[in-house]
Amino acid sequence: MFQPDLLKGKRILVTGGGTGLGRSMAHRYLELGANVVICGRREDVLKQTAEELAKETGGEIETVGCDVRIPDAVEAMMDKIWAKRPLDILVNNAAGQILAQTNKMSSRAIDAVLGIVLHGSAYCTVAAGRRWIDAGERNKVVMSILTVSSLTGAPFTVPSAMAKAGVLAMTKSLAVEWGPKGIRTCAIVPGPFPTEGAWSRLMPKERGGQDEMIKAIPMRRVGEHIELANLAAFLVSDGAAYINGDAIVIDGGKMLQSGGGGANTSAMLDWTDDQWEAIRPKKKSGP
Numbered sequence: 001m002f003q004p005d006l007l008k009g010k011r012i013l014v015t016g017g018g019t020g021l022g023r024s025m026a027h028r029y030l031e032l033g034a035n036v037v038i039c040g041r042r043e044d045v046l047k048q049t050a051e052e053l054a055k056e057t058g059g060e061i062e063t064v065g066c067d068v069r070i071p072d073a074v075e076a077m078m079d080k081i082w083a084k085r086p087l088d089i090l091v092n093n094a095a096g097q098i099l100a101q102t103n104k105m106s107s108r109a110i111d112a113v114l115g116i117v118l119h120g121s122a123y124c125t126v127a128a129g130r131r132w133i134d135a136g137e138r139n140k141v142v143m144s145i146l147t148v149s150s151l152t153g154a155p156f157t158v159p160s161a162m163a164k165a166g167v168l169a170m171t172k173s174l175a176v177e178w179g180p181k182g183i184r185t186c187a188i189v190p191g192p193f194p195t196e197g198a199w200s201r202l203m204p205k206e207r208g209g210q211d212e213m214i215k216a217i218p219m220r221r222v223g224e225h226i227e228l229a230n231l232a233a234f235l236v237s238d239g240a241a242y243i244n245g246d247a248i249v250i251d252g253g254k255m256l257q258s259g260g261g262g263a264n265t266s267a268m269l270d271w272t273d274d275q276w277e278a279i280r281p282k283k284k285s286g287p
Contacts, residue, residue: 001230006237008033011087015068015124016094018045020195021145021228023053025091028229029236030059037081039066040094068094068120078127086137089236090128092121092144092167097160110159117163122170129174129183138182141236144171146189146247148255168247175245184244186235191251193223215270218253 012029016022017038026036030053038061040046046063054061062084066077081087096116098109125142132140149157150164171185178185192213214220231250234240249255 002032002233002237004032006032006233006239010034010089010236011037011081011085012089012091012236013037013039013081013087013124013128014091014093015039015066015120017091018042018049018063021190021193021225022091022093023049024225024229025093025232026061027053027057028226028233030054030057030061032233033059034089035060035062035085037062037064037087039064039068039077041065041067068124069115071123074120074123074127078124078131082131086131086135087128088139089141089143090124091232091236092124092142094120095145095160097157099156101156102158105159113159114163117160118166121167125170125174125185129178132183133178133181139238139241140183142171142174142183142185143232143236144168144185144187146187148189148191148249148251151189151247151249152255171247172245179244184241186240186243186245187247188228188231188235189247189249189251190228191223191249191254192217193225193228216254216258217251218257221252223250223252 007029010029010033012026012034014022014026014029014036017026017036018040022038022040026038026049029036036053036059038046038049043063043065046065050061050063053059062081064077064080066073068074078087094116096113098105098113100109121144125144128140128142132138144167146164146168147160148154149161150168153165154161168187171187174183174185214222228250231248235243235248
């Protein structure tokens with residue numbers, strides 16, 4: 001799909017890059033010639049992932065342990081990265097989500113999600129942006145991974161929806177503020193992409209599991225990681241240099257089915273001919 005050297009020479013930091021979608025994006029970036037840094041709180045996971053990705057791709061990958069909720073830790077991480085070579089691209093991927101009744105959530109649980117998603121993304125973005133601006137460096141990118149709930153809201157994952165909506169606001173705001181400085185911002189809004197751990201928490205059997213989720217997607221399947229990774233590669237590449245401040249939805253049409261009239265008609269997608277026939281207006285007999 002891409003030239004193998006699409007991202008050659010680019011230095012990319014993927015927060016939360018040890019697992020899930022972060023790992024998949026890091027893998028694709030390495031395949032396309034980038035130098036990749038992954039960060040996270042669990043250094044053992046980071047090291048294992050780095051070893052696996054280096055073996056699978058032959059690319060150059062580094063790890064930095066960092067809790068993005070802590071400003072000083074983020075600054076220390078950026079200093080360590082810059083000491084070797086400045087970043088070209090930041091991918092805000094680290095996330096946390098809790099499925100719960102909002103009125104029963106503790107302040108600690110709320111803060112945990114906001115800390116990782118909203119504060120962490122802001123700390124990393126400002127830390128990278130400050131360094132680029134102070135050095136007069138241009139052609140830099142900040143890409144953030146959002147959720148559909150950042151656009152629509154979502155019950156039972158309210159802190160995550162709030163936090164991701166804040167990251168979206170940051171993306172749009174900085175597109176204007178930093179655009180003249182040669183820094184562009186963009187985001188991806190993924191629909192259902194199964195990941196180990198998060199999927200079992202958010203799609204338990206009690207909610208119908210994956211089969212029930214698929215019914216809410218017009219394409220009748222969940223996303224494949226390579227599909228998101230390819231989009232993530234394009235958006236940070238020079239080929240997307242005029243995309244600034246936008247958030248690209250990749251969800252198989254799920255958001256369209258569940259909103260704007262789809263909420264009342266989605267079940268009709270699976271109706272039989274007999275069901276459709278039953279609601280057809282009957283012709284009147286006689287004159």
